[in-house]
Amino acid sequence: MIRFNKVNKWFGRDHHVLKNITLEVKQGEVVVVCGPSGSGKSTLIRTINQLEPVNDGVIIVDGITITDPKTNINKVREEVGFVFQHFNLYPHLTVLENITLAPIQVRKMEKAAAEQLGVELLERVGLLNKKDVYPAQLSGGQQQRVAIARGLAMRPKVMLFDEPTSALDPEMIGEVLKVMQDLAESGMTMVVVTHEMGFAREVSDRVIFLDHGEILEDAKPEDFFTNPQHERAKQFLRQILAPMHQ
Amino acid sequence: MNYHWDWGIFFKSTGIGQEIYLHWFITGLGWTVALSLSGWLIAMLLGTVLGVLRTLPQRSLSAIGTAYVNLFRNVPLLVQLFVWYFIVPDYLPEPIQTWFKQGLKPEISGFISVVACLGLFTAARVCEQVRTGIQALPRGQINAALALGLNPWKTYRHVLLPQAFRIIIPPLTSEFLNIFKNSSVASLIGLMDLLAQTKQTAEFTANLFEAFTLATLIYFTLNMSLMLMMRWLEKRVKVPGLISLGGK
Ligand SMILES: Nc1ncnc2c1ncn2[C@@H]1O[C@H](COP(=O)(O)OP(=O)(O)O)[C@@H](O)[C@H]1O
Numbered sequence A: 001m002i003r004f005n006k007v008n009k010w011f012g013r014d015h016h017v018l019k020n021i022t023l024e025v026k027q028g029e030v031v032v033v034c035g036p037s038g039s040g041k042s043t044l045i046r047t048i049n050q051l052e053p054v055n056d057g058v059i060i061v062d063g064i065t066i067t068d069p070k071t072n073i074n075k076v077r078e079e080v081g082f083v084f085q086h087f088n089l090y091p092h093l094t095v096l097e098n099i100t101l102a103p104i105q106v107r108k109m110e111k112a113a114a115e116q117l118g119v120e121l122l123e124r125v126g127l128l129n130k131k132d133v134y135p136a137q138l139s140g141g142q143q144q145r146v147a148i149a150r151g152l153a154m155r156p157k158v159m160l161f162d163e164p165t166s167a168l169d170p171e172m173i174g175e176v177l178k179v180m181q182d183l184a185e186s187g188m189t190m191v192v193v194t195h196e197m198g199f200a201r202e203v204s205d206r207v208i209f210l211d212h213g214e215i216l217e218d219a220k221p222e223d224f225f226t227n228p229q230h231e232r233a234k235q236f237l238r239q240i241l242a243p244m245h246q
Numbered sequence B: 001m002n003y004h005w006d007w008g009i010f011f012k013s014t015g016i017g018q019e020i021y022l023h024w025f026i027t028g029l030g031w032t033v034a035l036s037l038s039g040w041l042i043a044m045l046l047g048t049v050l051g052v053l054r055t056l057p058q059r060s061l062s063a064i065g066t067a068y069v070n071l072f073r074n075v076p077l078l079v080q081l082f083v084w085y086f087i088v089p090d091y092l093p094e095p096i097q098t099w100f101k102q103g104l105k106p107e108i109s110g111f112i113s114v115v116a117c118l119g120l121f122t123a124a125r126v127c128e129q130v131r132t133g134i135q136a137l138p139r140g141q142i143n144a145a146l147a148l149g150l151n152p153w154k155t156y157r158h159v160l161l162p163q164a165f166r167i168i169i170p171p172l173t174s175e176f177l178n179i180f181k182n183s184s185v186a187s188l189i190g191l192m193d194l195l196a197q198t199k200q201t202a203e204f205t206a207n208l209f210e211a212f213t214l215a216t217l218i219y220f221t222l223n224m225s226l227m228l229m230m231r232w233l234e235k236r237v238k239v240p241g242l243i244s245l246g247g248k
């Protein structure tokens, strides 16, 4: 579904943020990307829908070579949902309008059909009763669930999540992870940047550890957590898991 | 000072038919409003396009907006009016030139010149407000639109501009009021707007103070009502629960 072949990216001339990334995500797979802050996780996930262009290498999404300059990138973006750390809902639109905007404008759906779809998705994320309110009237966790519904409204083949719970108060993390877990169980292909190691362990099929723009580990969660290969990964795990053993 | 105030003057006949002086003020106000609203329409349309241009990543396009703003903001309004009124018509292609100079009534061709002048001058100012409004939005708004496959036009139309306009209603209000005040330049090329009618009344009646007091009251009432209208608009489009769209 997603394939990276020797992808490199620089910010400016000498800040090498993605180093020779080669990676494959199969249909239906759930892949967690983790690593220290600044290691290039956001940049990596944003290259999948070309919110960040790359300098060289090839990225293929659903059979389309998106690094080819001739590709109409909007067509690819329609198939790839993206959930941001800070939700980025449209504050001037109601919850339902947030969800129906792209289906109506991009997919040319009838308004009534789009609203029907919106209602179904809101039901799925448990927020049907909020369909007519504005994002600012929702809690962070609710906003993020709307953002997930908004992404799903395009009926994407892949969903990307960039730290979807790290801007949330702790008591709201669970409700968002629950929606993501349901989505994973429904067979969605997902790439998730997160430090929620519980989610990685229980839901993901693979964990990728990124450090200084390089993939150091690419393993099944049981192997990653019990037997990481690199010293940097061990150190990262010690740090991130420490609070849980207190 | 031994000035004899005479407020009855506005109801005295001008000597032309049934007309009283108050009529002059009313037709003057009509011209002022027509000039200002027509100019504002142009300013909003053109200013929005230019403001959007200035926020585009393509350098050549944003440079067009920048050049326009520099030109129209740095040349005094009066100079611009004389250019539109005295110079530009000579460079119009035939047969438009003959039509403009001879086919149209003088007050209509004057009206067109003043509207073009006010509209293009104010467009530069609206452009800057629109640009500021767009740039005040969090970068995540564009990213979210792009990620959903919206093209640039739809991103501006449905995501960026509706938010930017809400932010800039207060500064736009002051531009809107300014265009009414600026429209008084029309009197300099002989259009009978409110200011011109006031001056004419003062000359005809020698009741200078009454004439200008009334004009002041009319301009003041006009401005206050426009301001209240814009306040009402601001309330109407306010997004529930949102303190400020500009933040973050
Ligand atoms: N737009 C940008 N311009 C320049 N440098 C950037 C930009 N975005 C990110 N970076 C740099 O690239 C590196 C990787 O960033 P990022 O992908 O956001 O890391 P992560 O998500 O893992 O924290 C960081 O050093 C960051 O400072």
Ligand SMILES: [Mg+2]
Residues within 6 Å of the ligand: A041, A042, A043, A163
């Ligand atoms: Mg990040």
